[in-house]
Amino acid sequence: xxxxxxxxxxxxxxxxxxxxxxxxxxVEQRLLPHEFKLVxxxxxxxxxxxxxxxxxxxxxxxxxxxxxxxxQGARVFRGRDQKKFTAHVAQVFRTLKDARPTxxxxxxxxxxxxAAMGAGETVEEQQALALxxxxxxxxxDVQHCEAIGRxxxxxxxxxxxxxxxCNAGWLAFVDIGSATAPMYAAQxxxxxxxxxxxxxxxxSQGATLTAWELAQQGISHExxxxxxAGFLMSRGEIDLVIVGSDRTLxxxxxxxxxxGTYTKAVLAHRHGIPFYVAIPLSTIDWNLRxxxxxxxxxxxxxxxxxxxxxxSNPKSRILNSKPGKRxxxxxxxxxxxxxxxxxxxxxxxxxxxxxxxxGIFRPRDLQKLASAE
Amino acid sequence: xxxxxxxxxxxxxxxxxxxxxxxxxxVEQRLLPHEFKLVxxxxxxxxxxxxxxxxxxxxxxxxxxxxxxxxQGARVFRGRDQKKFTAHVAQVFRTLKDARPTxxxxxxxxxxxxAAMGAGETVEEQQALALxxxxxxxxxDVQHCEAIGRxxxxxxxxxxxxxxxCNAGWLAFVDIGSATAPMYAAQxxxxxxxxxxxxxxxxSQGATLTAWELAQQGISHExxxxxxAGFLMSRGEIDLVIVGSDRTLxxxxxxxxxxGTYTKAVLAHRHGIPFYVAIPLSTIDWNLRxxxxxxxxxxxxxxxxxxxxxxSNPKSRILNSKPGKRxxxxxxxxxxxxxxxxxxxxxxxxxxxxxxxxGIFRPRDLQKLASAE
Numbered sequence: 249x250x251x252x253x254x255x256x257x258x259x260x261x262x263x264x265x266x267x268x269x270x271x272x273x274x275v276e277q278r279l280l281p282h283e284f285k286l287v288x289x290x291x292x293x294x295x296x297x298x299x300x301x302x303x304x305x306x307x308x309x310x311x312x313x314x315x316x317x318x319x320q321g322a323r324v325f326r327g328r329d330q331k332k333f334t335a336h337v338a339q340v341f342r343t344l345k346d347a348r349p350t351x352x353x354x355x356x357x358x359x360x361x362x363a364a365m366g367a368g369e370t371v372e373e374q375q376a377l378a379l380x381x382x383x384x385x386x387x388x389d390v391q392h393c394e395a396i397g398r399x400x401x402x403x404x405x406x407x408x409x410x411x412x413x414c415n416a417g418w419l420a421f422v423d424i425g426s427a428t429a430p431m432y433a434a435q436x437x438x439x440x441x442x443x444x445x446x447x448x449x450x451x452s453q454g455a456t457l458t459a460w461e462l463a464q465q466g467i468s469h470e471x472x473x474x475x476x477a478g479f480l481m482s483r484g485e486i487d488l489v490i491v492g493s494d495r496t497l498x499x500x501x502x503x504x505x506x507x508g509t510y511t512k513a514v515l516a517h518r519h520g521i522p523f524y525v526a527i528p529l530s531t532i533d534w535n536l537r538x539x540x541x542x543x544x545x546x547x548x549x550x551x552x553x554x555x556x557x558x559x560s561n562p563k564s565r566i567l568n569s570k571p572g573k574r575x576x577x578x579x580x581x582x583x584x585x586x587x588x589x590x591x592x593x594x595x596x597x598x599x600x601x602x603x604x605x606x607g608i609f610r611p612r613d614l615q616k617l618a619s620a621e
Numbered sequence: 622x623x624x625x626x627x628x629x630x631x632x633x634x635x636x637x638x639x640x641x642x643x644x645x646x647x648v649e650q651r652l653l654p655h656e657f658k659l660v661x662x663x664x665x666x667x668x669x670x671x672x673x674x675x676x677x678x679x680x681x682x683x684x685x686x687x688x689x690x691x692x693q694g695a696r697v698f699r700g701r702d703q704k705k706f707t708a709h710v711a712q713v714f715r716t717l718k719d720a721r722p723t724x725x726x727x728x729x730x731x732x733x734x735x736a737a738m739g740a741g742e743t744v745e746e747q748q749a750l751a752l753x754x755x756x757x758x759x760x761x762d763v764q765h766c767e768a769i770g771r772x773x774x775x776x777x778x779x780x781x782x783x784x785x786x787c788n789a790g791w792l793a794f795v796d797i798g799s800a801t802a803p804m805y806a807a808q809x810x811x812x813x814x815x816x817x818x819x820x821x822x823x824x825s826q827g828a829t830l831t832a833w834e835l836a837q838q839g840i841s842h843e844x845x846x847x848x849x850a851g852f853l854m855s856r857g858e859i860d861l862v863i864v865g866s867d868r869t870l871x872x873x874x875x876x877x878x879x880x881g882t883y884t885k886a887v888l889a890h891r892h893g894i895p896f897y898v899a900i901p902l903s904t905i906d907w908n909l910r911x912x913x914x915x916x917x918x919x920x921x922x923x924x925x926x927x928x929x930x931x932x933s934n935p936k937s938r939i940l941n942s943k944p945g946k947r948x949x950x951x952x953x954x955x956x957x958x959x960x961x962x963x964x965x966x967x968x969x970x971x972x973x974x975x976x977x978x979x980g981i982f983r984p985r986d987l988q989k990l991a992s993a994e
Contacts, residue, residue, distance in 0.1 A: 281954035444960070447925065447953070449822055449846040455926070455953035463956045471959040473822040473925050474847045475881025479917075479965035482883065508848025510855065511884060514891055544852075550935040552820065552846050553828070555928040557950025562923035577930025577950050580820070580828035581654035583836045586844040587817070592852035 249418040249425075249432070251284055252464055260286075261423050263304065263312045263386065267379060270323055272316045274304045277419055281460035282558045282574065292321030292340050299347035299354070305453075306420020307353045307494055307531045308389045314344045314354030315382035318361045322378045325371065333371045337362070350504070350545050350591055352495045352533045357385050386422045392528040393424035395605035400430025400490065400526055403603075406439050408487045411477055413446040414506035415457035416492020416526065426526040427492040428461060430603065435467055443469040444486065446477060448506060450551035450588060474508055481519040489516045489523045490603070494591060495542060496525065498532040498618060501596030501611025502539035507589055513598035525594075525611075526603040534618060539593035552586035554578040622791040622798075622805070624657055625837055633659075634796050636677065636685045636759065640752060643696055645689045647677045650792055654833035655931045655947065665694030665713050672720035672727070678826075679793020680726045680867055680904045681762045687717045687727030688755035691734045695751045698744060706744045710735070723877070723918050723964055725868045725906045730758050759795045765901040766797035768978035773803025773863065773899055776976075779812050781860045784850055786819040787879035788830035789865020789899065799899040800865040801834060803976065808840055816842040817859065819850060821879060823924035823961060847881055854892040862889045862896045863976070867964060868915060869898065871905040871991060874969030874984025875912035880962055886971035898967075898984075899976040907991060912966035925959035927951040 250257045264273045271288040272295050279285050287303060289295040295317035298304050304313050321340030325333050341358055348354065364381035368374035404410065416427035424432060431443060443462055448454035455471045462469040472480065480486050489512055495504040503509070503525050516523040536542060558572040580586070596611035606617060623630045637646045644661040645668050652658050660676060662668040668690035671677050677686050694713030698706050714731055721727065737754035741747035777783065789800035797805060804816060816835055821827035828844045835842040845853065853859050862885055868877040876882070876898050889896040909915060931945040953959065969984035979990060 281957075282951075445957075447822065449820065449848060452952050455957075459954035459957035463954055469957065471925055471953050471957055473880065473961070475822060475879075475884060475965075476960065476962055478884035478887065479880055479962050480960070482965065506848075507846065507852060511848060511851035511888060514851065515884060515887055518887055548935075552844055554930055554933070554935060555950060555952055556935075557927055557952040558955075559932075559948050560927070560951040562921075562927060562929075562949040562951075572951075575932050575948065575950055576935040577928060577948055578655075578933040578945075579825050579928055579930040580844050581832035581836055582931075584654075584818075584828075584832035584842065584844055587849065587853070588846070589849055589852050592848075592855065 249423060249461065250464055253284070262309045262419055263316065263422055265316045265319070265379070265382065270320055272313060272320060274298060274313065275419065276303055277305060277457065278303060281456045282572070291324070292317045293343060295320060296343045296347040299344070306415060307351065307426070307492065308393070308421030308528055309419065310348060310351055311353030311357035311530055312386040312389055312422045315357040315361050315385040317344045318358045319378040319382040323375045328371050330371065349543050350494060353530055356530045360385055389422040389528060390424060392605040393421050393426060393429045396426055396526050396528065396603050397424060397429035397433030399607055400524070400603040401433035401437060403488060403522070403524065404430055404434040404439055404441055406441065408441045409444065409485055410441055411444045411446065411486045411489045411512065412458060413454060413491045413509050413512055414448040415453040417458050417461040419457050419461060420492060426528060427490045429526060430490060431467060432465065435465065443467060444477070444480065445469055445471050446474050446508065446512070447471055448508060449474055452555065477512055478515045481515055481521060486521055489521060491525055493525050493527045493531055495533050496527055496531055496602065496614070497536050497539060498534045498614045499537055500539065501599065501614055503594045503599060503611070504539065504542045504591050505594065507592050510592040510594045513594045517598045522600040523598060524601050524603055525599055528605060529617060532614065532617065539595070542593060545590040547588045547590045549586040549588055552588045553580040622796060622834065623837055626657070635682045635792055636689065636795055638689045638752070638755065643693055645686060645693060647671055647686065648792065649676055650678060650830065651676060654829045655945070664697070665690045666716060668693060669716045669720040672717070679788060680724065680799070680865065681766070681794030681901055682792065683721060683724055684726030684730035684903055685759040685762055685795045688730040688734050688758040690717045691731045692751040692755040696748045698748070701744050703744065722916055723867060726903055729903045733758055762795040762901060763797060765978040766794050766799060766802045769799055769899050769901065769976050770797060770802035770806030772980055773897070773976040774806035774810060776861060776895070776897065777803055777807040777812055777814055779814065781814045782817065782858055783814055784817045784819065784859045784862045784885065785831060786827060786864045786882050786885055787821040788826040790831050790834040792830050792834060793865060799901060800863045802899060803863060804840060805838065808838065814841070816840060817850070817853065818842055818844050819847050819881065819885070820844055821881060822847055825928065850885055851888045854888055854894060859894055862894060864898055866898050866900045866904055868906050869900050869904055869975065869987070870909050870912060871907045871987045872910055873912065874972065874987055876967045876972060876984070877912065877915045877964050878967065880965050883965040883967045886967045890971045895973040896971060897974050897976055898972055901978060902990060905987065905990065912968070915966060918963040920961045920963045922959040922961055925961045926953040
């Protein structure tokens with residue numbers, strides 16, 4: 249999507265690949281919203297570390313990053329020994345898979361790359377097919393998000409107030425995003441609406457990334473504390489909720505997403521507010537039979553005990569455009585520890601619909617898509 | 622309660638009065654948990670500002686502060702003109718009342734002081750009665766919290782995991798606290814239990830004040846993001862919720878408390894987890910007929926858009942004991958704004974019981990206490 253750089257507006261993808269240098273090019277998301285910068289990973293282990301360290305995050309973006317990372321890793325192999333090459337590729341696969349154990353997208357994306365490589369007869373052919381498949385994965389990710397936007401935009405009517413949680417925007421995909429796709433499509437159709445961005449502690453991706461995206465795109469929005477949505481719903485100030493998902497179980501309709509999503513679904517259900525989950529098909533896990541089986545990352549306690557930001561004056565609403573000094577402040581009592589589960593699971597009875605590139609489905613009807621995959 | 626100062630443990634109240642200097646002495650709560658310090662207000666307007674600026678916060682503490690502030694203001698009047706004195710006292714009352722429009726405690730506390738003053742015949746007598754009444758209010762606040770502890774401790778069984786929101790601890794009262802009173806009493810009875818402290822964005826009173834209190838008192842606890850309680854409940858990791866209240870409607874059983882309380886009540890209800898509100902009787906509003914009539918403060922957007930803390934290393938779990946440099950970091954996108962409602966309203970059907978100094982009542986049965994007031 250667009251980024252305002254000085255007086256210009258320039259289009260970027262979150263993840264691209266430079267075939268000449270064999271580098272993955274990523275938007276450095278940890279510097280946003282205070283600074284927009286691209287970084288390049290020189291080797292697949294660096295690409296895996298970028299996923300672990302959340303330089304890049306979000307279902308589609310880490311899928312494409314892993315796909316490119318697998319191609320990147322495959323392409324550094326020298327020689328013609330098919331057995332050694334296969335072992336090398338398996339090692340690259342494992343490294344990228346282990347970078348984020350909760351997510352299913354890297355595995356799905358890399359499986360597509362592996363399948364494409366199967367058509368090659370020589371190591372060289374397979375290396376070329378790996379890159380072509382990764383590029384295709386990235387392009388399809390964009391097309392899927394465009395399709396989510398077409399279907400989801402129908403849900404947004406003029407004057408609506410839409411709540412979203414975390415960042416399932418273009419920064420979480422290769423472009424356009426899932427939860428934001430209906431918003432960008434509705435904006436393109438000339439509709440006026442307002443978005444509440446849940447702050448999304450402890451990493452605050454709503455306050456930082458989603459708010460930044462919407463501001464770049466000129467969409468009316470406000471940040472709210474994660475505690476505030478219940479109150480706003482009780483006062484009739486939220487009409488629609490759209491969130492993304494890191495993993496959706498195709499068999500059960502259960503949705504795993506950023507911690508706090510489940511809470512918003514429970515609140516929306518109580519208030520009769522439609523709650524939608526927007527996902528590309530690659531996010532669907534067709535294997536697991538229960539949300540209980542989804543591994544939930546317990547992340548570093550420091551995330552909960554403090555916050556990252558730019559040192560500034562609390563009274564100034566609009567900051568100077570040049571980035572200030574980034575710092576981590578310890579907020580919590582210095583002698584206390586924290587629990588920090590990264591994700592939660594929302595059951596299908598709390599979900600009005602799942603917006604996919606193939607249309608909007610009730611969560612229990614996702615099975616119908618199994619053949620489409 | 623106790624504060625560890627070096628190797629000693631010393632007892633403090635949150636609010637006291639120095640009659641010789643006519644100053645209100647307050648624990649400077651905005652420096653906690655990083656620094657423990659007392660501040661003194663020299664005049665009633667300064668006392669009101671301390672309430673507005675949240676040097677002191679919490680139902681009982683601001684009640685006692687307002688009571689002392691009214692006595693402080695009354696005591697600076699020079700002369701014998703009863704009419705002028707009455708007008709002066711009314712001015713002091715208004716100033717202290719306007720310091721926090723949502724709270725009912727300052728008004729209830731000051732009404733008690735005013736009523737006691739009515740027995741005095743001269744200005745001097747009324748000034749003395751004002752101070753005596755303020756002292757009595759503070760002592761009664763402590764006794765009420767002790768009684769809440771006696772009744773509430775029965776709810777806490779060995780091995781329980783208790784969730785609390787915001788800070789309704791001794792820092793929110795003159796001593797002991799409301800939501801924490803059952804915990805401190807259960808601890809004194811030798812029970813072992815664990816407390817989850819909701820961070821309580823945007824001001825993070827759970828992560829800062831409640832965690833600090835529990836650490837000083839040696840109670841097992843962890844801080845969690847406000848987003849995490851729903852997940853922990855869904856995994857059976859929370860057995861009991863106890864929160865405080867800034868205003869409870871005696872006629873309807875509706876509970877106004879820190880933003881996010883309503884959300885926790887909705888979640889607890891869904892999971893069949895007992896949800897208790899602990900309050901002294903002074904927090905009960907007998908006038909309002911609907912929670913809709915409770916004014917909800919819209920606080921500064923800067924609270925949501927950033928965080929206050931001490932600049933430090935995110936990887937260190939236990940910080941150096943000497944306080945570091947306090948700073949405000951802007952977390953959110955610099956060009957975005959925020960909504961910041963400070964409180965919400967929880968309906969009686971979501972509340973298992975209200976723990977009062979007179980026993981535990983169902984919220985709709987609070988009417989029975991009307992005659993006790």
